[in-house]
Amino acid sequence: xxxxxxxxxxxxxxxxxxxxxxxxxxxxxxxYPARSxxxxxxxxxxxxxxxxxxxxxxxxGPSGCGKSTLLDVLxxxxxxxxxxxxFEGAPxxxxxxxxxxxxxxxxxxFPWLSVEDNVAFGLRRAGTDAAETRRRVEFAIGFMGxxxxxxxxxxxxxxxxxxxxCIARTLVMQPRLIxxxxxxxxxxxxxxxxxGDELLRLWRxxxxxxxxxxxxxxxxxxxxxxxxxxxxxxxxxxxxVETGWDRERDSSLAERSEFGAVTxxxxxxxxxxxLRAMGQGQAAEKRA
Amino acid sequence: xxxxxFLRTLLIVGAVAALEIACRTGAIKPTMVVAPSAMALGVVxxxxxxxxxxxxxxxxxxxxxAMVIAVTGGFCIGFMLTRVPPLRRAVSPFLASxxxxxxxAFYPLLIVIFGLGRTPLIFLAxxxxxxxxxxxxxxxxxRVPAVLAKTARVHxxxxxxxxxxxxxxxxxxxxxxxxxxxxxxxxxxxxxxEFIMSTEGIxxxxxxxxxxxxxxxxxxxxxxxxxxxxxxxxxxxxWERRMLKRRGL
Amino acid sequence: xxxxxxxxxxxxxxxxxxPVLVCAAIVIGWQLLHExxxxxxxxxxxxxxxxxxxxxxxxxxxxxxxxxxxxxxxALAISWIGGVVIGLLLGGHKLTGEVAxxxxxxxxxxxxxxxYPVILLLFGLGMQAKVAFxxxxxxxxxxxxxxxxxxxxxxxQLRAGRAMRLSGVQQARHIxxxxxxxxxFAGLRLGFSLTLLGTMLGELFxxxxxxxxxxxxxIDLHDVETILAIAVLISAFAVSANMAxxxxxxxxxxxxAPAGHGA
Numbered sequence: 001x002x003x004x005x006x007x008x009x010x011x012x013x014x015x016x017x018x019x020x021x022x023x024x025x026x027x028x029x030x031x032y033p034a035r036s037x038x039x040x041x042x043x044x045x046x047x048x049x050x051x052x053x054x055x056x057x058x059x060x061g062p063s064g065c066g067k068s069t070l071l072d073v074l075x076x077x078x079x080x081x082x083x084x085x086x087f088e089g090a091p092x093x094x095x096x097x098x099x100x101x102x103x104x105x106x107x108x109x110f111p112w113l114s115v116e117d118n119v120a121f122g123l124r125r126a127g128t129d130a131a132e133t134r135r136r137v138e139f140a141i142g143f144m145g146x147x148x149x150x151x152x153x154x155x156x157x158x159x160x161x162x163x164x165x166c167i168a169r170t171l172v173m174q175p176r177l178i179x180x181x182x183x184x185x186x187x188x189x190x191x192x193x194x195x196g197d198e199l200l201r202l203w204r205x206x207x208x209x210x211x212x213x214x215x216x217x218x219x220x221x222x223x224x225x226x227x228x229x230x231x232x233x234x235x236x237x238x239x240x241v242e243t244g245w246d247r248e249r250d251s252s253l254a255e256r257s258e259f260g261a262v263t264x265x266x267x268x269x270x271x272x273x274x275l276r277a278m279g280q281g282q283a284a285e286k287r288a
Numbered sequence: 289x290x291x292x293x294f295l296r297t298l299l300i301v302g303a304v305a306a307l308e309i310a311c312r313t314g315a316i317k318p319t320m321v322v323a324p325s326a327m328a329l330g331v332v333x334x335x336x337x338x339x340x341x342x343x344x345x346x347x348x349x350x351x352x353x354a355m356v357i358a359v360t361g362g363f364c365i366g367f368m369l370t371r372v373p374p375l376r377r378a379v380s381p382f383l384a385s386x387x388x389x390x391x392x393a394f395y396p397l398l399i400v401i402f403g404l405g406r407t408p409l410i411f412l413a414x415x416x417x418x419x420x421x422x423x424x425x426x427x428x429x430x431r432v433p434a435v436l437a438k439t440a441r442v443h444x445x446x447x448x449x450x451x452x453x454x455x456x457x458x459x460x461x462x463x464x465x466x467x468x469x470x471x472x473x474x475x476x477x478x479x480x481x482e483f484i485m486s487t488e489g490i491x492x493x494x495x496x497x498x499x500x501x502x503x504x505x506x507x508x509x510x511x512x513x514x515x516x517x518x519x520x521x522x523x524x525x526x527w528e529r530r531m532l533k534r535r536g537l
Numbered sequence: 538x539x540x541x542x543x544x545x546x547x548x549x550x551x552x553x554x555x556p557v558l559v560c561a562a563i564v565i566g567w568q569l570l571h572e573x574x575x576x577x578x579x580x581x582x583x584x585x586x587x588x589x590x591x592x593x594x595x596x597x598x599x600x601x602x603x604x605x606x607x608x609x610x611x612a613l614a615i616s617w618i619g620g621v622v623i624g625l626l627l628g629g630h631k632l633t634g635e636v637a638x639x640x641x642x643x644x645x646x647x648x649x650x651x652x653y654p655v656i657l658l659l660f661g662l663g664m665q666a667k668v669a670f671x672x673x674x675x676x677x678x679x680x681x682x683x684x685x686x687x688x689x690x691x692x693x694q695l696r697a698g699r700a701m702r703l704s705g706v707q708q709a710r711h712i713x714x715x716x717x718x719x720x721x722f723a724g725l726r727l728g729f730s731l732t733l734l735g736t737m738l739g740e741l742f743x744x745x746x747x748x749x750x751x752x753x754x755x756i757d758l759h760d761v762e763t764i765l766a767i768a769v770l771i772s773a774f775a776v777s778a779n780m781a782x783x784x785x786x787x788x789x790x791x792x793x794a795p796a797g798h799g800a
Binding site for chain 3: 291319379382472475476510521
Binding site: 096101173 | 433435436438439441442443444445449453454457458460531534535536
């Protein structure tokens, strides 16, 4: 039986000095073409930054600042208007590269498949042999605590459980870079905290690089090695905050005084941007 | 059984019984409606009659051909239209008023063009049924959540896999209701055509029985057609229900 | 936020452009068919139109048109009024609605043409049978849509009404009616089309007057010009009425659905 460690790519401590970047964005912008009667929308950038091998990176920013666009561009779901994206040294050009997994905010479980079949979906499409598929699905289902629900359909599960199905479905593909777009956005606060701990465990045991998009500052703080704070649209990083937490951490971190300091720092950076974003929203409503 | 289901059964059984009594006592004349028991006898008689099976076969074959063309063609056209927005914009006003046109008005024209064979019937039924399928396919594909299509791309599926493994199953409930409509419309097209002008088929047999004051046979034939359609609809409905229930809808 | 509504002007231009394009395409296709098949099968668009105008001008045509219009008008009145009343009753009383709905759905999906001989036996040849058959086609969808409209009024809206201490009549007038109206109207639109279909079916089979009768006579005489002219007349009426109803439908939906919801 495989262990989580056997899944892993070599673990590089996030604090190590200047390791080769796992993914890199250089001068990336994304401009949406004008719709009938409107102006073109400059959603993102220019942004340049490196994701370090094996780190947990979070992105926070005011609503509508282009966080999801950033994820789309990095994963290859969308092409950047300008600039280049590279993953493990190879350019990403509007196609999702092998080794990248994405978990979305919306429920992306397939309602016509059982939990088991949902989790096995990617492996079956990729033509992985049956024994290997069974082994990996078994592991992912166990890892995400879905053993009792393997034959259930998503409609029989709560929102949190469905999101676990989606994470398990990503996990079986053994991604080396996992991108999460506000995966817990629709969940209640208690469930979020628990899911956060599980995400940390997944990150530690697989050794994958994780980029999490969230609007919850304490969630970003708790989970991350580094937090990129984005400006209002067009989104750029105004600062990247290093937390300096141990790799072995969980939600009990929230009791420490340094934790509060980081959250305050994030909020002081974001407050002005959030106000600006609200103004943009109101202006857009007036135009419409 | 639920209370509503019980009451419904009671209501239907009661209505049939009342009709039986009304016919037996002469309150309703057999020149208008024959008693349900007489209808049942007529059904048995018709089912024993090889002539009936010939006409029945002719009609069912026409319906089946029309249905297959309408369903496959409708799905392909519907799919194509969702892929080519300008084309869709151009034809959508036409599709929107398609079912407001009483197609049957064109049947005489089709007879003139194709002659009195099965072709005008099948053509009419296909045209009638296909657009329902096109509309259902488009409605279904439109409602496939964007996140599922994104998931397909994250799993690096090709176009065919994306259609077969993600879009089609996600759109299945809508497509199934299109299928139901296509069946009903194919039947309407064929039977209506056979009524108005045809030399064979179950619709023609019903009209023939009507013209010859053979009410028992007429009612029996009508009953057979309606039972056939209803049981087909029910089985599609059961399938649909199972699918929707599984999806929690 | 980024999907700001396009300005009004562009909408109306597009609304006008599309039907014109479709009409042009149909006329061109028609002309092509004519070139392919010849006068025996399909007369060209222009001669057909002039024949139609000629026919409408004739005194012996008008009684037939009047007969069809009369049959359709009565059938439509029955299906609209009857359907809404039935739908309101069934929607207002939960158990009755539950009992009746599957029956209505089954009736709705039956090929009702099959029952036309029965209608003829019950109502006799003539106007009554046509009206009955047209109304039979239209009344069920109107009732079904109304039933669902009433049933689907969000409970929160009704609760809000109660919280504002509205009386029963006020509740019906200011909450139930506006909330249910768009869906009821969608039913009326569908009922319109189906009533027309039913009436036409009634006229084609065993009738002595009306446009359907003229169509049947034209088959015997192999008079393609007349067949096409009448078919075009009916279609033009159907399509323009449907467009008008659709326009009203859109207006109602704009008022009822939250922004960005209506298609």
